[in-house]
Amino acid sequence: MQNSGIVYFSAEFGLDESLPIYSGGLGILAGDHVKAAADLKIPLTGVGIFYGKGYFQQRIDEGGSQQHLYPEIDLEESVYPVRLVRDDNGRPLIIEVPLNGRQVYAKTWSVQVGSVTLYLLNTDVETNSEADRRLTDTLYPGNQDVRISQEILLGIGGTRLLAALGIHPEVWHMNEGHCAFLSLERIRMLSAEGVPFETALEVVKASTVFTTHTPVPAGHDVFSIDMMDRYFGDYYWQLGADRERVLSLGRMDGAFNMTRLAVSTSSKVNGVSKLHGEVTRELFHRWMPHIPVRDIPVDSVTNGIHTGTWLAAGMKELFDRHLPSDWALRAAEPEVWAAVRDIPDIELWEEHQRAKSKMLQAFGLPLSSEGGGPLIIGFARRFATYKRALLIFSDSERLARILGDPNRPVVLILAGKAHPSDGPGQELIRKIVELSREERFKDRVHIVENYAMDKAKLLVQGVDVWLNTPLKPMEASGTSGQKAALNGVLNCSVLDGWWEEGYNGRNGWAIESAIDGDPELQTKQDTEVLYRLLEEEIIPLFYKRGDRMIPMEWVDRMKESICSLAPVYNTHRMVNDYWHKLYVPTSARGKRFAADNLEVASRVAAYKQFIRNSWSVQVRNVDIHENNSSGNGMTKFSAEIQLGAIWHGDVRVEAVGSDGHRGIWKVILEPVQQQAKGLYVYEGASPNIPINNIWKANANVRVTPISPDFANDFEMELSAWG
Ligand SMILES: *Cc1c(COP(=O)(O)O)cnc(C)c1O
Helix, strand or coil, X not given: CEECCEEEEECCCCCCCCCCCCCCHHHHHHHHHHHHHHHCCCCEEEEEECCCCCCCEEEECCCCCEEEECCCCXXXXXXXXXXXXXXXXXXXXXXXXXXXXXXEEEEEEEEEECCEEEEXXXXXXXXXXHHHHCCCCCCCCCCHHHHHHHHHHHHHHHHHHHHHCCEECCEEEEECHHHCHHHHHHHHHHHHCCCCHHHHHHHHHHCEEEECCXXXXXXXXXXXXXXXXXXXXXXXXXXXXXHHHHHHCCEECCEEEHHHHHHHCCCEEEECCHHXXXXXXXXXXXXXXCCCHHHCCCEECCCCECHHHXXXXXXXXXXXXXXXXXXXXXXXXXXXXXXXXXCCHHHHHHHHHHHHHHHHHHCCCCCCCHHHCCEEEEEECCCCXXXXXXXXXXXXXXXXXXXXXCCCCEEEEEECCCCCCCHHHHHHHHHHHHHHHCHHHCCXXXXXXXXXXXXXXXXXXXXXXXXXXXXXXXXXXXXXXXXHHHCCCEEEEECCCCHHHHCCCCCEEEECCCCCCCHHHHHHHHHHHHHHHHHHHHHHHHCCCCHHHCCHHHHHHHHHHHHHHCCCCEHHHHHHHHHHHHHHHHHHHHHHHHHHHHHHHHHHHHHHHHHHHHCCCEEEEEEEEEEXXXXXXXXXXXXXXXXXXXXXXXXXXXEEEECCCCCEEEEEEEXXXXXXXXEXXXXXXXXXXXXXXXXXXXXXXXXXXXXXXXXXXXXXXXXEEC
């Protein structure tokens, strides 16, 4: 039996433009994660889908309409070696999955990324019906049946594939909820060996990590219960539980929610930036309203980018000359990058000019690069509406004045695809094409077709300023700005996602953006800040030339940007964080739960069932008062707790209150007296709480079931308040 470290499931992987099986940031992140794992020799295996036609190739016609081309992917073109996975007899390995009452077959491509293997399932095999052969043609189909089929193939098929390959992962990492059916399949496999459902669930949970990327409820993958019944009607019972129990793992607002399923079946959950961690806690709080936002067990690991993929070749040579020789291996160490400050200004500036010229040439843009050329602002990403591509055009007259100054010209380059079924996204493209044709924007606004990794590289290396104006807090992290920063391109961005923690006042520009529930007003304010930054800070700084026409202060900022951001927002740091915060503890936990014939898992399952069945806990007679007898202002708490059949050692009793800002305070209460069977008096005291009537009013006593075997304080999502 091969013990195979970590398995990383993702619906998309962006490794290279020659393998276009990604649509945007999520896929690029997965690709960069895999590459960093290979660099760091982390034992990781990837599982995904090979989309025969990939994400579409974009053409923009005369009228600004996006055309979708689907050329068959040519595997000969892939820069990573791709092979068909075969069984011991040399025949293609075929995986079967049940889909809506029929069997569907899938073959597997393996892609080698250094030491990491990526397995990609694909249903284009002869034994399938014509319709089933097309199931894995494209990414994120609009049709719900095709979509659930792909997710069943990814989760259930992927798990079956690993079993067929003899791979037994210690840690299962779900990158976004699309793959979460894998947990059901793992439970089914255990059930087939005679393991009871609740125990199997504990085994699965203990060894699973979930990374969420979606800051809004609308972004979650949701299937109707009807649809679940159609696809899983003959599957529920195979898990050893009734339909209701299985559905309860994902049931939310009358439907089956893949994010909920992922949360229910993992022991660690993380968002992809600090701010996104908080936003996610607020989102999940709606699902667990009796747990305060602060206590929702969601961690965060901020996204990074793979330095080797995104750094311009010329810039890499410059770093090779000036940084310690092993800088690439030590990319997560700030000391290594400090040497950027000592690079002569002229060398850094000229290297950037080379990247700029290369980009202009590649895009066939007739712009002079004399003396640094015009200030070029880049805006490129998926044309999803929350990213507000049109924000900079809000006051088109003012923008025309900004761009059109003959002494200080400014050029805007935009690029991006809108999902084929995203009408409003495609409308944005049409609008931008229309604007770019206006006389006042001629030669000042350019749109580049078919944004993909190749175009992204040219842009993040070649523009001067990287603009990002999402509607805060909709950007979970964003990564393109990190690619830009690495290359000495300065960010001007809404303080959302990673930039909220990356911006230090000297390494770019920030649009603070106040979230006040009125998106229109927010957009108006953000636009004003953006124009002001351009007019008063960015453009003057860029055109303030010193010796040999070098903008010294600008170059200073470039250095500050590289030094402060490159060591943090890279995938070496990120994968290291995943390793220490998530993979190592989860691997230990998974092993502990599975050891000795699943002893801990069975115990935890039985314990949870007992607590759930016996939970009728009540909190009464809460009393909070100041005790000045000792002279130093102690606050004392007491409460009567009716525990019923539950032992006092199995609960934590605490006073919980708001600190008047966004935090909470807690004081532990201990049992001091048993009044009757199952009825206790609890007391606690704290010197730290400045009690007054307001504070008293929002202090409450909470009882929560605990166990040293729980992954977090709120694992049962259960508590009683009084
Ligand atoms: C990096 C990258 C993204 C992510 O962009 P953000 O808007 O910063 O999240 C999307 N698409 C491509 C092609 C990229 O290279």
